[in-house]
Amino acid sequence: MSAVIAVEDLAVRFSTDHGEVEAVDGASFDVRPGEILGLVGESGSGKSVTAMALLQLIRKPGRIVRGEIVFDGRDLCRLSEEELASIRGAKIAMVFQTPRTALNPLITVGEQVARLYALHGGLSSAVSRRRAVDMLRLVGIPEPERRSRQYPHQFSGGMCQRVMIAMALASAPRLLIADEPTTGLDVSTAARILDLLRDLGRDTGASILLITHDLGVVAATCQRVAVMHAGQMVEIAPVRALFARPAHPYTRALVRSIPRADREVTMEPIPGAVPSLLEPPPGCRYVGRCPWVEDRCRREKPSLSEHAADHLVACFAVEDRRAAV
Amino acid sequence: MADIARPPTSSSASLPASLRLIGLRLRRNWPSATALAIIVLMILAAVFAAWIAPYDADATSAEAALQAPSLHHWLGTDVYGRDLLSRIIFAARVDLAVAFGATALALAIGATIGAISGLHLGWVDLIIMRCVDSVMAFPAFILAMAITAALGNTVTNVLLAIAVTQVPIYLRLVRGEILRIREMEYADAARVVGNPPWRIVFVHLLPNCLPPIIVQATLAMGYALLTMAALSFIGLGIRPPQSEWGSMTAEGAQYIVTGEWWLFLFPGFAIVLMVLSFNLVGDGLRDFLDPRMRGVR
Amino acid sequence: MPLCEVQDLQVRFPLRGLQAWLRTLKDGAPPVVRAVDGVSFAIEAGTTLGLVGESGCGKSTVARSLVRLVEPAAGSIRLDGTELTTLDDDAFARVRPSLQMVFQDPTASLNPRLSVRRAVEEPLKLHTDLAATERRARTDAVLEEVGLGADLAERYPHELSGGQRQRVNIARALATNPRLVVLDEPTSALDVSLRARVILLLEELRSRHGLSYLFISHDLATVRYLTSRVAVMYLGVIVEEAWTAELFAHPAHPYTRALLAAVPVPDPDAKRDPFVLSGEIPSPIDIPAGCRLRARCPLARPVCAEPVPVREIAPGHRVACHLV
Numbered sequence: 001m002s003a004v005i006a007v008e009d010l011a012v013r014f015s016t017d018h019g020e021v022e023a024v025d026g027a028s029f030d031v032r033p034g035e036i037l038g039l040v041g042e043s044g045s046g047k048s049v050t051a052m053a054l055l056q057l058i059r060k061p062g063r064i065v066r067g068e069i070v071f072d073g074r075d076l077c078r079l080s081e082e083e084l085a086s087i088r089g090a091k092i093a094m095v096f097q098t099p100r101t102a103l104n105p106l107i108t109v110g111e112q113v114a115r116l117y118a119l120h121g122g123l124s125s126a127v128s129r130r131r132a133v134d135m136l137r138l139v140g141i142p143e144p145e146r147r148s149r150q151y152p153h154q155f156s157g158g159m160c161q162r163v164m165i166a167m168a169l170a171s172a173p174r175l176l177i178a179d180e181p182t183t184g185l186d187v188s189t190a191a192r193i194l195d196l197l198r199d200l201g202r203d204t205g206a207s208i209l210l211i212t213h214d215l216g217v218v219a220a221t222c223q224r225v226a227v228m229h230a231g232q233m234v235e236i237a238p239v240r241a242l243f244a245r246p247a248h249p250y251t252r253a254l255v256r257s258i259p260r261a262d263r264e265v266t267m268e269p270i271p272g273a274v275p276s277l278l279e280p281p282p283g284c285r286y287v288g289r290c291p292w293v294e295d296r297c298r299r300e301k302p303s304l305s306e307h308a309a310d311h312l313v314a315c316f317a318v319e320d321r322r323a324a325v
Numbered sequence: 326m327a328d329i330a331r332p333p334t335s336s337s338a339s340l341p342a343s344l345r346l347i348g349l350r351l352r353r354n355w356p357s358a359t360a361l362a363i364i365v366l367m368i369l370a371a372v373f374a375a376w377i378a379p380y381d382a383d384a385t386s387a388e389a390a391l392q393a394p395s396l397h398h399w400l401g402t403d404v405y406g407r408d409l410l411s412r413i414i415f416a417a418r419v420d421l422a423v424a425f426g427a428t429a430l431a432l433a434i435g436a437t438i439g440a441i442s443g444l445h446l447g448w449v450d451l452i453i454m455r456c457v458d459s460v461m462a463f464p465a466f467i468l469a470m471a472i473t474a475a476l477g478n479t480v481t482n483v484l485l486a487i488a489v490t491q492v493p494i495y496l497r498l499v500r501g502e503i504l505r506i507r508e509m510e511y512a513d514a515a516r517v518v519g520n521p522p523w524r525i526v527f528v529h530l531l532p533n534c535l536p537p538i539i540v541q542a543t544l545a546m547g548y549a550l551l552t553m554a555a556l557s558f559i560g561l562g563i564r565p566p567q568s569e570w571g572s573m574t575a576e577g578a579q580y581i582v583t584g585e586w587w588l589f590l591f592p593g594f595a596i597v598l599m600v601l602s603f604n605l606v607g608d609g610l611r612d613f614l615d616p617r618m619r620g621v622r
Numbered sequence: 623m624p625l626c627e628v629q630d631l632q633v634r635f636p637l638r639g640l641q642a643w644l645r646t647l648k649d650g651a652p653p654v655v656r657a658v659d660g661v662s663f664a665i666e667a668g669t670t671l672g673l674v675g676e677s678g679c680g681k682s683t684v685a686r687s688l689v690r691l692v693e694p695a696a697g698s699i700r701l702d703g704t705e706l707t708t709l710d711d712d713a714f715a716r717v718r719p720s721l722q723m724v725f726q727d728p729t730a731s732l733n734p735r736l737s738v739r740r741a742v743e744e745p746l747k748l749h750t751d752l753a754a755t756e757r758r759a760r761t762d763a764v765l766e767e768v769g770l771g772a773d774l775a776e777r778y779p780h781e782l783s784g785g786q787r788q789r790v791n792i793a794r795a796l797a798t799n800p801r802l803v804v805l806d807e808p809t810s811a812l813d814v815s816l817r818a819r820v821i822l823l824l825e826e827l828r829s830r831h832g833l834s835y836l837f838i839s840h841d842l843a844t845v846r847y848l849t850s851r852v853a854v855m856y857l858g859v860i861v862e863e864a865w866t867a868e869l870f871a872h873p874a875h876p877y878t879r880a881l882l883a884a885v886p887v888p889d890p891d892a893k894r895d896p897f898v899l900s901g902e903i904p905s906p907i908d909i910p911a912g913c914r915l916r917a918r919c920p921l922a923r924p925v926c927a928e929p930v931p932v933r934e935i936a937p938g939h940r941v942a943c944h945l946v
Contacts, residue, residue: 186676191884216886269818
């Protein structure tokens with residue numbers, strides 16, 4: 001099964017007055033056909049920067065310093081702006097956290113979706129408008145004919161997010177990147193947006209990279225999860241394995257640190273703080289917070305290695321324990 | 326993105342480190358840094374004019390009249406034989422003093438009324454803003470002309486005229502900032518903690534309005550200089566024999582046809598240089614004080 | 623007697639603009655938003671009441687009217703037996719030390735130009751006669767208590783992390799030894815790992831000082847952890863109120879049930895209650911008569927158009943629904 005997109009050893013740096021900030025340090029992962037991959041991490045973990053890097057949208061003072069992003073057999077890092085333009089929005093689409101600011105307030109919602117059909121599919125305006133209404137119906141907008149003639153300010157936040165998803169899907173992308181698509185929405189609205197993403201993944205065959213800080217969202221939506229900490233990819237696992245048998249000390253701490261609505265739990269906060277990404281030392285970046293830290297972790301960076309079937313972990317201590325068993 | 330690139334704690338940076346940062350920023354924005362240096366030099370020259378100017382600015386001399394720039398008179402002399410460089414340096418005193426004075430006065434009046442307007446919405450605000458609108462309905466320069474023409478063109482009246490034309494700018498700016506900041510959560514927090522209204526205004530609201538006001542005031546300095554020079558140029562500003570860049574330019578303009586170009590060029594250049602410098606510094610400050618620029622710099 | 627008792631609280635906001643004016647012509651009366659429409663609850667000393675609901679339900683307006691950031695149109699708010707709504711501003715200022723609030727956005731609620739020390743010291747300056755050295759000592763003690771070292775005291779908000787900023791806000795609220803602290807979504811702007819620590823800190827401070835909290839939140843997981851009682855708000859009214867364990871185990875109101883069903887649970891095998899409401903929260907300008915939820919409720923029947931009774935279905939468990 002070949003991946004839709006394969007990221008290998010991606011590193012992104014930002015130059016600041018204080019020095020070099022390494023926001024992403026050697027991230028590797030792939031998104032498989034038809035799956036929803038969750039990319040989880042706290043703010044500063046580099047998950048959004050990774051998403052922007054996939055679309056080659058890292059702007060100054062940031063830059064991709066190494067790594068490759070293989071999509072359709074081509075390394076996106078080596079493509080020209082024109083070649084990228086034919087991929088962005090068409091084959092890889094993105095849904096942002098703030099749907100309202102991403103919509104043009106002066107154009108009706110239906111028209112905004114229809115224009116994308118005209119652009120990507122080369123359809124006539126009548127056909128593309130009909131397709132737009134169909135798509136609005138698909139993403140769960142009630143009375144799509146009437147609503148498509150309305151303007152964004154007449155839509156609620158959840159409805160705007162649905163429109164954004166409709167727009168992202170208009171080009172039938174192979175990969176949809178959703179960056180915190182439900183943050184800022186009410187719980188019941190968020191739940192329905194997630195249901196929608198899950199169904200769309202199934203119905204359209206598009207793969208989804210879902211970026212979130214909420215493990216609940218991951219559990220409810222994703223098939224696999226990639227966990228990032230301070231710019232490093234620490235664990236990639238199928239969602240059940242990740243919640244049942246988290247391996248990396250950070251993932252273990254993360255899973256234990258959240259309160260739950262469905263049962264009484266004891267909450268244990270993760271010790272320490274997210275380390276500074278400013279000229280970070282070599283080695284694992286979790287060393288300052290890790291209960292299993294050893295000398296080697298400070299010198300060398302552990303790479304992702306197979307811990308169990310389809311379950312990758314980047315941790316020397318986990319490797320040692322497995323070897324001991 | 327800005328959040329990611331910012332190191333979580335930067336305050337522990339030692340003094341040399343912060344000096345390095347300031348140096349870095351100055352170098353990055355070298356036009357503004359140069360402009361700032363020019364302004365500082367000009368202010369110093371104005372303050373110490375008596376020591377710096379090579380000649381007495383008012384000393385006339387028949388044999389030295391209308392000399393082209395030379396080693397003795399770097400910028401030449403005028404029809405009365407007065408040294409042009411010395412006159413430009415002494416003129417800086419008046420020009421800068423009036424510009425500073427007018428800006429300060431306009432700022433004081435504008436900020437006070439603007440704050441009142443922003444805090445007491447309703448009819449107080451309505452009346453103030455309609456008054457401002459009627460002032461702004463006049464082209465600023467015509468208004469300044471009218472004031473000096475009516476009151477007489479003394480230094481004080483020129484200052485007053487320029488100040489009046491600038492009051493609305495600060496008033497609107499401060500009102501807008503107050504309206505924005507009073508909706509911030511920290512204004513609510515200040516209320517909940519039990520701050521009396523005057524403390525909320527002076528401790529929590531006004532200090533946070535300062536950055537855009539400082540920028541505006543710097544830009545307005547250039548504008549004040551230009552207005553004053555223009556008033557003098559058409560004879561409604563500060564009158565000779567007081568040396569002033571605008572009136573010197575006006576005088577000099579008469580000599581262009583006869584070939585004494587320096588009389589027009591150098592005072593004009595002084596005006597352009599200062600206006601440009603204030604604008605560049607204002608732009609630089611805008612970037613420097615913008616909190617959004619603090620993350621990734 | 624409960625520490626804080628709120629009875630039939632009502633807050634209305636007048637509408638402005640052209641449409642409001644047209645409606646005035648049509649209806650004869652200027653339109654108002656009934657943001658809070660008759661809310662009653664009580665908070666026992668030393669306990670936490672959670673007030674939950676989705677955006678626009680009026681929960682923040684309740685919080686803000688308690689600390690007089692908005693004026694209630696009617697109703698009574700009693701703190702320790704003192705009626706607060708009738709106090710003039712000077713008298714209310716004397717109550718403020720014992721009634722504090724922590725806001726949602728840890729960054730926006732700190733004046734960027736005040737150092738940590740000045741921010742935390744300010745309430746002491748305003749409300750106590752402490753000498754400068756005593757104030758300093760008290761400030762250091764409060765900062766210590768929220769887990770901020772003395773080395774942070776001279777810093778400015780932009781030099782702190784989000785979690786540290788929220789600790790400063792908590793320290794400022796605690797400086798004057800309040801009885802009741804209103805917490806308006808204090809953890810929703812924080813990252814997961816910081817959230818856990820702030821929650822534990824709040825809980826620890828409550829038990830150590832016998833504080834009472836009114837905890838406003840849309841995050842049911844946090845509410846479950848932090849509160850002893852929960853009131854659920856929908857469209858300006860409380861639809862259900864119960865002890866926390868009871869509410870999460872036996873949600874009775876359809877709205878509570880839908881809310882609980884929608885919370886994502888960090889467990890891929892969790893069974894989800896498929897109970898969902900249709901549509902979205904309507905505008906509080908056009909509140910439907912009878913049950914406010916009925917247009918969205920899958921269980922709605924004709925009787926729901928009648929005024930809704932509030933029934934006590936178990937000790938301390940009150941529900942406003944025809945169907946329970």
